[in-house]
Amino acid sequence: GRVGMLGDGYSGYAAWAAARRKPAALKAIATIAPMAPGIDFPMAGQIYRNAMVRWAQEHAAAGPAGGDAGADQDARWQALDARWYRGDRPYWDIDRVLLGKRSKLIRTWLTHPSHDRYWRKFLPTAKQFAQIDIPVLGIAGYYGAEAGALYFHQEHRRNRPQADTTLLIGPYDAESIRLGTAAQLRGYTLDPAARVDLPELRFQWLDHVFKGARKPSLLQDRVNYQVMGADQWRHVPTLDAPDRTRLRLYLDARERDGSHRLSPSPSEGDGSAQLSVDLADRRDARVPWPDTLRSRQPTVRNSIRFVSDPLPKDTEIDGSLRGEFDITPSRQDVDLNVSLYELTASGDYQLLFEPYDFRASYAGHRVYRRLLRAGERQPLAFTAERVTARKLAAGSRIVLLVGLNKRPDRQINYGSGKDVNSETIADAQRPVRVRLHVSSHVEIQTRNP
Structure with a gap:
């Protein structure tokens, strides 16, 4: 019993x-x-994943469609993602594109983009x-x-x-x-x-x-x-503790060796780094997104990179990455992506947690959507729904990638302010631009190793 x-x-x-x-x-x-x-699930950071369609299909059918499994099924769904990505249909039609028919379940999920x-x-x-x-x-x-x-x-x-x-x-x-x-x-x-x-x-x-x-x-x-x-x-007792020391790094507009800087204090003046992405450009439909955790070069597509100075001593970090971006967006909404790496003295990049995507209009509260003010400077606070823990070696650098979401396997937010499910590639118009001003910063807990 x-x-x-x-x-x-x-x-x-x-x-x-x-x-x-x-x-x-x-x-x-x-x-x-x-x-x-x-x-x-079926969204993360309030951004829907195409994988929800495969999940629903395979569970409803009690197994992979067509009886295939493994790599064959992965390739099939990736091809369907690419077809969706190259098309001009709203996300409301994701079931019709991937399944060839309407799914009442997927339609119901899409009707609830907030955590209602x-x-x-x-x-x-x-x-x-x-x-x-x-x-x-x-x-x-x-x-x-x-x-x-x-x-x-x-x-x-x-x-x-x-x-x-x-x-x-x-x-x-x-x-x-x-x-x-x-x-x-x-x-x-x-x-x-x-x-x-x-x-x-x-x-x-x-x-x-x-x-x-x-x-x-x-x-x-x-x-x-x-x-x-x-x-x-x-x-x-708890991972994120208010009494712990936090390492804060500011997004610096100055460039060095093709990257912007991550600095322990904000730079003087009112500079900014600009992120610009053409959401209508789909030439990368079949270019894979690598998922390696350790590599010689991270994927910087649709992103800008910020790199710190070498760490003077071993530094142990843990917990969630938090931040407040001081931004001027060109649209009423954007889907941002944040990735954090250790760049070792030997030149290897170690990904510290799974890249975090989030919709800016839900960053403060996943229940209520609050649109951005296009063309105006405003704060955007966030906490990554990820955790990590790593001992960063002396001489390593911390690398932060900030990007815009534009992937074949995810819903794309064009920033019109409409329901994102109803937007199409026609809403892309001009490239989306986000200015990250120098008071923008991220922080994470540290402890003595």
Whole structure:
């Protein structure tokens, strides 16, 4: 009569959906990268992903369409994304382009671009979070497996401070967690300490909950995270702490070796760096977006790069990247992309978290859309729904890429101020321009290594 639930992705969401109903037999849940409807699926940063169509199709059909699997299916969907990208139809027609027919489910999702009651009804309310009194374990990664896990963990803690909830996070994505982690992930060699059999860890934790076994040593505190480059785990009550030192870097308009600078203090004057992207240019429809985590050169398409001076000493960073951009946009809305790298002394770029896309009009609140004032200078505060932890070596530089979203696999925001689903390439008109003034900055927590 004592039940524990395991789940990853959608089934991780199902475990939370059960927990909020408080069935008497449910005594614990353990999830991997749980889906959070309206938070990280079918949109993220309030930007719809074409992958929602494939997900809905494969789940409705109980398997990949046509019986194919793996690389063949990936290539098929990528070709469909390219067809959509080269066309001139509004995003309302994404189902017709990718499936060849109208999907009532996709149409329903597109009707709710804000995190409104439709999405909130799938998630525990504040009262329900406060009443979830069973042990909870969440496992997530820095590379695309964290947004839902962070949401559930943070909301549970916010509404029930005494909650028995534990989060483990490290240099993983959802697939590598399920497979037990390998020596390498997308070109990055994991520290030995990060090579943990995470599915087995869940069972060890369940033995602790149900059989009184010793709690796994890796789960010493409420938040347990692996510091890349340090070969260590940290155990803390909360990841983002208000009393921690934060490293702040300003976006400098001055250029050096083809890049703008990231400076510890704002530069004098009223300069700005300009980001300009022609949303009507689709010549890159079949140019792949690499997903490597470590490379000799990052993808800077539709972006501008800011590079810091070499770090004078080893610097450990962790938590979420936050920032406030001082911008002058040419349109009423933009979809921005933020990526953060360590550029090592040897010339390698290490991606520190999965690139974060977000719609500017929802940056302050995902429920309410607030359009920008085209042609006017204004602040834009944001917090990336990503976390990371890495020991940056002395001599390394921090590299920030700020870009505009223009990808075949995502909804494109043309900035007209209309419902983005209704916009077409005809709304592109002139290139979108965003001026980033010198008071723009980002910051992240630091600690002594």
